[in-house]
Amino acid sequence: MSPYLALRRARHLSTATSAAIKPVTISQTKSKLRNVYDPDEALKIYSSFTAANDPSTSPASTRYAQELAVRRLAKSHRFSDIKNFLESHKSLPQITQEPFLSSLIRSYGVVGMFENAINTYNEMTDLGTPRSTLSFNALLSACVQSKVFDRVPVYFYEFPAKFGFSPDKFSYGILIKAYCEMGSPETAMEKLKEMEEKGVEIGVISLTTILHALYKKGSSDEAENFWHEMVTEKGCQPDVGYYNVKLWHIHGGKPEAVKGLIEEMNNAGIKPDTISYNYLITCYSVNGMMDEAMKVYNDLLKAKGCNPNAATFRILVFHLCKKERFMTGYKVFKQSVKVGKIPEFNTLKYLVEGLAKKGHMTEAKAMIRTMNKKFPPELLKAWGKIMEELGLAHVDIEEVNSTGIEKVVDLDKIEKAST
């Protein structure tokens, strides 16, 4: 039985509408999946990937769909469903393939189910899956994502000897991240020595992790000395990630400084990315310079060649609301919907309330219609009261009725198709 069917049978899952999905590239798959907010819908897409056994569906897309389904279930607090879904993979023949099992460990990690991740790793011998750094690194990542940082060094110094492999640069990268998260960049720096002794390559990524941790601790001098040393001794070259750490460090200050550092990047031949520009947008916004912030946003795609991400939209919508520029906020919101990167619920609630308060009822209603499609019912429940107060309650009722009907019709189709 497919994982999806197993879960449906266990839970009598409701199923929403969807067209048949034929992914071609990973980026197309991602943009489609980003628009899927209903966890059951996400599960259905995942099962269509696995059931079709289509060679044009890359393993990366399947993994992305699995993580997305699990994320959506977590958003609805359906943790026992996550367990049923992921555990059902263990009876499939592919479970003896390490990448397949590793993706289960990763999926447990992204939703903070660290106990299930380590249990899965421990079961590998019984399941007949060989252990290399691949599953090991998946486990270490799961610990970091679940924020159980102190388990990382424990496993790091236990499993490689026990199972006969050597930690690689990724393993060390995660170990360094864990020490940094535990507030100990000093220990992380000691690991660099260990890497050198073992002949493991030290890359710019691990160094930026440490640099960031030093800045976070407030030791700017130490951070800059550390980096200077790495540049002169290890010949380490700054990249966009390095500059983004520096931008993080200064973006609470004057916009001129942020702008200057971005110019410096351009002069150094390092192209600032969306994250870099988000710092500039944030900096302008908190300084009340919304026109400048909007100008950066408007230039982003055309002049800078960067796509705005969900954070870009969130920052702008929030600060535009703060300045009571709700109609501009609404325009930005519409663009975020168009590219499938809408801000989270509370930011949008802020905007709807502002629009209604200023009498822009058409826009407020349009937003509610969109939000009803994009957020889980649990979140929308608290919504009813607010809409009543704003005189928008009927919008909600209409919407619920129409989706209700669609669900019944589609469920019928699914039953027929799966028998």
Add this chain to the structure above:
DNA sequence: CTAGGGTTAG
């Protein structure tokens, strides 16, 4: 076929 830089709430 993996690690960082963002992802808090306001």
